[in-house]
Amino acid sequence: MGANSSSFSELAGNDYLRRFSGTESISPIDPFWNQFLSYTFLIPINRRWLCLRVIHVTFMNLENCIYISDSKLLEESTAAICKNLAINNCKTGNFSALIKNFLVRCTELKASAQCEDFVETITFESRQVNIFTWQTYNALFVIRSVCKYLVEHLSEELVIQQFDVQQSQAEGYTAPEDHGPLGEQLITSLVELLVDVPVLNFTYALHLEALNTLVVLTSIQMFQPSPTSKFVIFRYIMQGKCSIHACLLVKTLLRNFMNQEKCPAELYKNITDSVGAIASVTASLASSLWSVVTLGMSGSKEKKKEEEFNETLLANQSLLFLLVLANHCTTARGLQNPYRQALISFTNSQDQSSASPSRVTATFKIDYTQLYKVLCETLRDDQTTLLLYLLIHQNSLMKAFILSRTNIDQLVMPLLKILYHAQDRNSHHIYMALIILLILSEDDLFSKAVHDIAVTNVPWFKERTVSEISLGGLLIVVVIRTIQYNMTRMRDKYLHTNCLAALANMSAQFNNLHPYVAQRIVSLFALLCRKHSRMIDQLREAAVTSGNRKTDDNSGQSTEQDLMQDLAVLEEVIRMVLEIINSCLTNSLHHNPNLVYSLLYQKDHFYIFRTHPTFQDIIQNIDTVLSFFSTRLEQNGMNLSPAEVLQIIKQGALTFRRDKLKKFPDLKFKYVEEESPEEFFIPYIWSLVYHSSNMYFNASKIILFSLASGPEQTS
Numbered sequence: 001m002g003a004n005s006s007s008f009s010e011l012a013g014n015d016y017l018r019r020f021s022g023t024e025s026i027s028p029i030d031p032f033w034n035q036f037l038s039y040t041f042l043i044p045i046n047r048r049w050l051c052l053r054v055i056h057v058t059f060m061n062l063e064n065c066i067y068i069s070d071s072k073l074l075e076e077s078t079a080a081i082c083k084n085l086a087i088n089n090c091k092t093g094n095f096s097a098l099i100k101n102f103l104v105r106c107t108e109l110k111a112s113a114q115c116e117d118f119v120e121t122i123t124f125e126s127r128q129v130n131i132f133t134w135q136t137y138n139a140l141f142v143i144r145s146v147c148k149y150l151v152e153h154l155s156e157e158l159v160i161q162q163f164d165v166q167q168s169q170a171e172g173y174t175a176p177e178d179h180g181p182l183g184e185q186l187i188t189s190l191v192e193l194l195v196d197v198p199v200l201n202f203t204y205a206l207h208l209e210a211l212n213t214l215v216v217l218t219s220i221q222m223f224q225p226s227p228t229s230k231f232v233i234f235r236y237i238m239q240g241k242c243s244i245h246a247c248l249l250v251k252t253l254l255r256n257f258m259n260q261e262k263c264p265a266e267l268y269k270n271i272t273d274s275v276g277a278i279a280s281v282t283a284s285l286a287s288s289l290w291s292v293v294t295l296g297m298s299g300s301k302e303k304k305k306e307e308e309f310n311e312t313l314l315a316n317q318s319l320l321f322l323l324v325l326a327n328h329c330t331t332a333r334g335l336q337n338p339y340r341q342a343l344i345s346f347t348n349s350q351d352q353s354s355a356s357p358s359r360v361t362a363t364f365k366i367d368y369t370q371l372y373k374v375l376c377e378t379l380r381d382d383q384t385t386l387l388l389y390l391l392i393h394q395n396s397l398m399k400a401f402i403l404s405r406t407n408i409d410q411l412v413m414p415l416l417k418i419l420y421h422a423q424d425r426n427s428h429h430i431y432m433a434l435i436i437l438l439i440l441s442e443d444d445l446f447s448k449a450v451h452d453i454a455v456t457n458v459p460w461f462k463e464r465t466v467s468e469i470s471l472g473g474l475l476i477v478v479v480i481r482t483i484q485y486n487m488t489r490m491r492d493k494y495l496h497t498n499c500l501a502a503l504a505n506m507s508a509q510f511n512n513l514h515p516y517v518a519q520r521i522v523s524l525f526a527l528l529c530r531k532h533s534r535m536i537d538q539l540r541e542a543a544v545t546s547g548n549r550k551t552d553d554n555s556g557q558s559t560e561q562d563l564m565q566d567l568a569v570l571e572e573v574i575r576m577v578l579e580i581i582n583s584c585l586t587n588s589l590h591h592n593p594n595l596v597y598s599l600l601y602q603k604d605h606f607y608i609f610r611t612h613p614t615f616q617d618i619i620q621n622i623d624t625v626l627s628f629f630s631t632r633l634e635q636n637g638m639n640l641s642p643a644e645v646l647q648i649i650k651q652g653a654l655t656f657r658r659d660k661l662k663k664f665p666d667l668k669f670k671y672v673e674e675e676s677p678e679e680f681f682i683p684y685i686w687s688l689v690y691h692s693s694n695m696y697f698n699a700s701k702i703i704l705f706s707l708a709s710g711p712e713q714t715s
Contacts, residue, residue: 011077011078011081012077012078012080012081016032016035016036016039017078017081018081019032020036020081020085020094020098021081021082021084021085021088021094022084022088022092023088023091023092024092025091025092025093025094025097025167025168026092026094026097027097027167028097028100028101028104028167030097033097033098033101033139034135037135037138037139037142038135038138039138072696075145075148075149075696075698078145078149079149082145082146082149082150083149083153085146086149086150086153086154086162089162089165090161090162090165091165092165092167093165093166093167095146095162095163095165096163096164096165096166096167096182097167098139098142098143098146099143099163099182099185099186100182101139102136102139102140102143102186102189103185103186103189105132105135105136105139106136106189106190106192106193107189108132109132109133109136109193109197109206110192110193110196110197113196113197113198114196133202133203133206136206137205137206137209140206140209140210140213141209143186143213144209144212144213144216147159147213147216147217148216148219148695150162151216151217151219151220151223152223152697152698152701153701155224156220156224156226156231156232156233159183159220159233160181160183160232160233163181163182163183163186164181164182164183180240180241181236183217183232183233183236184236184240184241184242186213187214187217187233187236187237187240187242188236188240188241188242190210190213190214191214191242191245191249192242192245193206193207193210194207194210194211194249194252194253195245195248195249195252199256199259199261199314201264204261204263204264204314207256207314208313208314208317211314211317211318211320211321212317212693212695214321215317215320215321215324215689215693215695216695217233218233218234218237218321218324218328219686219689219697220233221234221328221682221686221704222686222689222690222697222701222702222703222704222705223701223702223703223704224703225703227332228328228329228332228678228682229329229332229335234328234329235335237325237339238329238335238336238337238338238339239335243338246338246339246341246342247338247342247346247363247364248364249325249339249342250322250325250326250339250342250343250346250364251342251346251364251366252318253318253319253321253322253325254318254322254343254346254366254371255366256314256315256318256319257315257318257319257322257374257387258366258367258370258371258374259315260312260315260374260378261312261314261315262312263312263313263314313694316383316692316693316694317693319383319384319387320383320685320688320689320692320693322339322343322387323383323386323387323390323685323688324685324686324689325337325339325340326339326340326343326390327340327390327677327678327681327682327685328678328682330677330678331676331677331678340394342363342364343390343391343394343395344390344394344395345363345395346363346364346365346366346395346398347363347364347365347366347397348365348366348367348368348397348401349365349366349367349368350367350368350369351368368397368398368401371398372401372402372405372411375387375388375391375411376410376411376414379411379414379415379418380414380417380418381692382426382428382429382432382684382688382692383688383692385415385418385429385432385433385436386432386681386684386685386688388411388436389432389435389436392436392439392440393435393439393671393673399439402440403440403443403445403446408440408446408449408450408453408471409450409453409455409471412437412440412450412471412475413455413458413471415433415436415437416474416475416478417460418430418433419433419434419478419479419481419482420460420461420478420481421460422482422485422489423485423489427492427495428684428687430482430495431494431495431498434479434482434495434498434499434502435498435671437475437479437502438498438501438502438505438669438671439671441501441502441503441505441506442505442668442669442670442671444508444509447472447505447506447508447509448509448511450470450471450472450475450506451470451471451472451473451509451510451511451512452470452511453470453471453472454468454469454470454471455469455470455471455473455474456468458474461474461478463477463481464516466514466516468514469514469516469517470511470512470514472506472509472510472511473513473514473516473517474517475506476503476506476510476513476517476520476521477516477517477520479499479502479503480499480503480520480521480524481520482495482499483496483499483500483524484524484527486499487527487531493569496573498671500573500576500577500580501669501671502669503580504576504579504580504583504667504668504669505667505668505669507579507580507581507583507584507587507667508583508584508586508587508588508666508667509587509588510584510587510588510591510592510595511588511591511592512591512592513592513594513595514594515594515597515598517594518592518594518595518597518598519598521577521580521581521595521598522581522595522598522599522601522602522605523602524577525574525577525578525581525602525605525606526602526605528570528573528574528577529574529605529608529609531570532567532570532571532574535563535566535567535570536567538563539560539563539564539567542559542560542563543560571614571615574609574614574615575614575615575618578615578618578619578622579618579664579667580667581595581599581622582618582621582622582661582664583664583666583667585621585622585625585661586621586658586661586663586664589625589653589656589658590653590654590656593646593649593650593653594646596625596629596649596653597642597645597646597649599622599625599626600626600629600630600633600645600649603626603630606619606622606623606626607623610623617662618664620662621661621662621664624660624661625656625661628652628656629648629649629652632648632649632651632652633645633648636648682704683704683705684705686704686705687705690702
């Protein structure tokens with residue numbers, strides 16, 4: 001059969017899809033469903049083509065190979081079917097019938113999972129169980145596909161109506177007891193599937209599709225302008241029956257992330273035997289799974305390596321959905337978020353302490369050591385960085401555990417790598433990595449410990465080869481580099497402030513700074529001085545130009561005002577850098593001879609600010625230090641080698657009286673989250689879902705965020 005994209009058009013004429021979306025009402029117990037759900041999509045991932053296989057229970061099949069670039073083609077080819085279903089379902093209730101069929105299957109699967117011999121049952125009855133699970137998966141895949149069309153094209157009110165259509169009762173069928181809105185039943189069933197059914201080779205794909213469906217349902221936030229608390233779907237999740245499983249669900253999602261469970265090999269190996277595809281659930285599920293997953297790969301500009309992508313699909317989707325749960329409905333009055341509460345209050349399963357919690361709250365236990373290990377190993381993309389931020393900012397027990405680690409370098413190094421490659425990251429990712437460092441720097445023990453950890457091999461640091469540098473020294477260099485990058489590219493005032501705040505928190509603990517680190521600190525000040533001088537010249541030119549213009553011309557005044565505002569910001573930055581240097585000299589001058597050396601080498605930059613009213617007081621201390629050591633050097637002659645200069649500085653530091661320096665308040669900055677964090681986090685998280693979930697979303701329908709500002713590159 002023809003291997004070309006036009007083959008997709010045959011989907012619109014498929015008899016089963018036409019009947020499902022047509023005007024005929026189909027009972028939940030009609031044999032049609034067994035036939036309809038016996039299909040599969042097969043994608044060999046080493047080549048970009050898709051085999052669409054519609055398989056009947058009679059083992060007759062229709063197979064088409066279609067070249068594809070992403071799942072957009074598949075959605076476009078089924079758009080007419082989904083549209084017809086949305087129109088006709090209001091009378092037929094076929095979508096509701098499909099969901100009810102799935103709910104029955106899901107209930108049976110969950111009941112089987114409760115049996116102690118669940119795994120043994122699979123062994124003895126593999127064919128029957130496998131086909132049943134395969135069809136359950138296929139039902140959910142169709143549900144997810146329809147839901148995706150609905151949330152992208154209809155208001156939430158109309159979406160809910162599509163779920164709640166009542167069918168006329170067919171002969172021989174007795175409707176089950178009403179358990180509330182069908183949409184809520186579906187969400188509850190998916191949550192129970194995730195927490196009750198173990199992740200095994202033949203259930204891996206079902207877990208993945210359950211997460212995909214939940215993400216799709218909650219993605220209505222991307223396409224509707226309403227606040228999260230107004231969405232019925234989110235109220236189902238936050239206040240409905242599934243909310244009683246909040247702790248279990250959060251624990252399950254974290255466990256999936258921690259396990260980093262590899263995708264079963266059968267799900268991504270080539271499968272060409274159609275009879276084998278029927279007989280083996282892994283073969284059957286593989287086909288559908290990769291129709292969902294691999295198609296979405298091309299939607300990301302930063303493609304992962306195939307082998308990495310194949311291994312941790314469930315961990316990725318679990319993490320994304322956890323972030324969705326934890327960051328919505330956090331500020332709405334009268335609507336609490338039990339999932340966020342569970343995430344910020346879980347405790348360490350390895351802690352044998354008998355101390356009782358300070359407040360009564362539903363919680364769970366998890367192995368902090370394993371979670372910390374996985375965070376360190378996977379801390380390279382936005383979503384893992386955001387999870388770490390939530391844990392370290394909101395979960396006080398987890399924060400204390402992280403700060404107590406003797407191998408804190410395993411966490412800090414990936415954060416520094418993110419900042420170092422700022423040009424390849426989105427601004428949100430840079431900001432979150434920096435905030436984590438700021439929160440860590442609030443702890444004095446952390447600020448001291450990083451200078452006691454030696455770093456010997458940093459392959460990603462390309463500026464120069466550095467040996468015998470401490471983790472603290474590398475942190476300082478990378479943060480300063482981020483400041484310089486921000487000055488030339490991003491020009492974000494808040495990024496400057498947070499970078500300097502982290503350095504300020506650590507400045508009193510600066511210890512044995514490497515010559516290169518000391519040089520970078522002083523060079524940053526020199527760079528700011530030159531920028532300050534240029535800005536003063538621009539102001540003078542603007543004043544002259546403005547004086548030559550007519551009095552009613554406001555353009556010159558506007559330029560001067562802008563320059564004055566920029567100058568004020570720059571002087572704040574310069575002041576803060578001076579305070580960082582002063583803090584180090586005041587608290588640990590005798591431990592940092594290389595900093596004194598660098599200050600002496602570029603002392604002229606400090607002299608020009610001696611009489612500046614903004615810097616005069618802080619410059620006085622630095623001037624005292626420079627004068628003392630300059631005198632010592634002059635006493636030893638003029639032709640001194642660098643080694644001799646450094647030796648004189650070390651000897652002078654032993655006799656320098658720090659009481660000569662004026663006392664300033666300790667530099668201590670604390671990170672405080674914005675008053676309306678959802679305004680930042682909700683668009684950010686959904687942009688991550690758009691780029692990293694391996695699902696295609698119609699960009700033209702998205703109104704929550706601009707794709708130009710979303711995270712386009714992750715690794």
